[in-house]
Amino acid sequence: LELAKNHDIHSIAFPAISTGVYGYPMQEAAQIALTAITEWLQKNETYEIQIILSCFSHQTYVCYQNALNAPK
Numbered sequence: 001l002e003l004a005k006n007h008d009i010h011s012i013a014f015p016a017i018s019t020g021v022y023g024y025p026m027q028e029a030a031q032i033a034l035t036a037i038t039e040w041l042q043k044n045e046t047y048e049i050q051i052i053l054s055c056f057s058h059q060t061y062v063c064y065q066n067a068l069n070a071p072k
Contacts, residue, residue, distance in 0.1 A: 016064075
């Protein structure tokens with residue numbers, strides 16, 4: 001996200017990298033991604049950017065929904 005900002009990019013998409021054949025735990029990946037995005041947005045609240053989280057399966061979508069709805 002910082003690199004996108006440095007290059008004046010205002011739209012970016014992130015897939016759930018390494019959660020397929022490489023076997024990284026999807027729920028953990030979703031939580032890490034959402035935490036990193038949230039923290040960056042809080043520090044850069046005046047920068048306008050559209051962030052797309054690409055979910056290539058229903059299972060990925062559910063993991064991201066669970067991470068979004070998890071108590072903080």
